[in-house]
Amino acid sequence: MTIAGHETSISLEPAFWSALEAAAAARELPLNALIAMIDVERVDSVPPPNLTSAIRQWLFQRGRAGGSSGSSGGSADG
Numbered sequence: 001m002t003i004a005g006h007e008t009s010i011s012l013e014p015a016f017w018s019a020l021e022a023a024a025a026a027r028e029l030p031l032n033a034l035i036a037m038i039d040v041e042r043v044d045s046v047p048p049p050n051l052t053s054a055i056r057q058w059l060f061q062r063g064r065a066g067g068s069s070g071s072s073g074g075s076a077d078g
Helices: 014-026 031-043 051-064
Strands: none
Touching: 014 031, 014 051, 031 051
């Protein structure tokens, strides 16, 4: 997968992949664009988690908020 012009691999459990795909579809974004957005947020964290952890945390936070937090909206429940 190419994120911000760099090839990277992401290892997620099937449930997380499904939730991530659903979140991307809800936002009408390609999957790599959503992951790039999560990556930008990740880099701003102190200390920044690895990308896979950041994706899980992002999905968890959206799920806890019912998918309505942040400016993007939508559901990540998959």
